[in-house]
Amino acid sequence: MKYFPLVLANLGRHKRRTFLTIASVALALFLFASLRTVVTTIGLAAQFGSARRLVVTNATGIVFPLPLSYANRLRAVPGIEAVSWANWFGGRYGDGKRFFANFAVDAESYLAMYPEIVLPPEQRAAWLQDKSSAIIGRRLLDVFGWRLGQNVTLQGTIFAGDWTFTILGVYTPSDAVLNDDMLLFHHALLDERIGRAGIAGWYVVEIDHPDHAAAIAKAIDDLFRNSSAPTKTGTEQAFNASFATMWGNVSLLMNTIGMAVVFAILLVTANAMMMSARERTGEVAVLKTIGFTDRRLFGLVMLEAGFITLTGAALGLGGAKLFYKGTNFNAAGFLPGFDVTGGTLAVGAAIALLLMIASGLFPALRAARLPVVEALRRVE
């Protein structure tokens, strides 16, 4: 502790350089935490889902619809207790710069299937009664300044035209991973406006027991194997995980960019430490003459490196945690539950420690091994 003023004085020697180095470390770790949180959020989203829910999609691909008539046939499959369906709508609001997900769902069965969508009873009743209404996630209220009872018009991108909905409900997800950035409206309205096409984007079925999932999925796919639209059925978790797998390369990219940024900052920090150590060759020799041991000088230089990297880490990692928490960030609904995890903070702290060792080690060894007479001759 008594050496702390000496360390601080040395750091204050080039205030701008010290500030910029700390800022570089902070920015690098902020970016690292952000990129890693993208990966962890995707991973978390892949784990979301009830083991009792199966998702039935068109075997050709999720963008191909299934006949609405499948609903009754699905209800007849042994082990299935409830059936619901949904359609990706892809509507755009205003200039479309602020994206949010919007789906047409079979309202009553969908709400029953997803207890995670928490809606006040009176709003639920109001929505179910009015086919032209919609419910939205709480975040959309804040983003657009909408209010209950307001009419909101979306421009259809898949289903052409202007679509006006009355906001009759605001839901709050009971699970942070569930998107609170969605607009849900009645599938019946979609069906009516597109001329009773009788299509559903996918089905969600609730089964009697998770252990029966594989058998029931097989039974569903067998049922529709020889139909015009064969199905592919899996657990909701597997369905979400398949989205995460689509993000697989993104995860690799995020991790790679994160590590590249950290490595670049390592070079910046190491360079700053080396410059600082080189400038003080004479002073190190003087300290050795006074009686500072090699070990103590090694420790002092490491302490400086530690101050820079750990302060930067605290600012970068703490800043990321507070920023994303404070702004309730969710990447416009793409990454619900976006939050810097304890694991990410721990990895960031470990990186900061490695950064400290890697950037401080060489200058510290140089200071410790400095031949004092040689160094004094240079300054005298």
Place this chain on the structure above:
Amino acid sequence: MALVEIRDLYKAFQRDSQRIDVFTGLSLDVPEGSFTALMGPSGSGKSTLLNLIAGLDKPTSGTVRVAGAEVSAMSPTALAPWRSRHIGFVFQQFNLLPVLTAYQNVELPLLLTRLSKKERDERVRIALGVVGLDDRMRHYPRQLSGGQEQRTAIARAIVADPTLILLDEPTGQLDAKSSQEVLVLLQRLNAEFGKTIVIVTHDAHAADRAKTVLHLEKGVLEAAP
């Protein structure tokens, strides 16, 4: 009894392929409480001798004993703490740390001791008082004159109450007035506080203040008449 005993000292440097012999069998005794000036032309080995006494450099052969300890045989690990207890070193260029105040510079050797903050504070104030800089404690080296800087460096050298004070051309960078102040101070430290002082100098006035003047030429010591 001599505080510094140098026996049969050999020191050679290797410059490229050339071997330079600085000392070839030098012996010297510096009594406790003495004030010795080492004079001689540049390259005669004065500073090298000072470095050897302080344990900053190793002899090629021979022994250097200071206060009973064989400095020439000590490991670098043992030398640093030994130096902090026994040696006060003053440089020609002052060599104060520019980022520290006069007070903090003087406190540096005490950081290596087990003294409490309060005790360190007392000692620093006393040392700065002895050199007449108690009103400049919070000043940074750039805010001090050359003479004041050197007096701060002397305060740093005496603050831990070392056995021996070594000064390498302490007046080399000072004007006449500041030189006089520093020399008077050294004389006081020797006379009033009984400090053993060895000073390397080219300055005849500086040598005049010493009790003993030794001339070093081509590695050979001779007492001045």
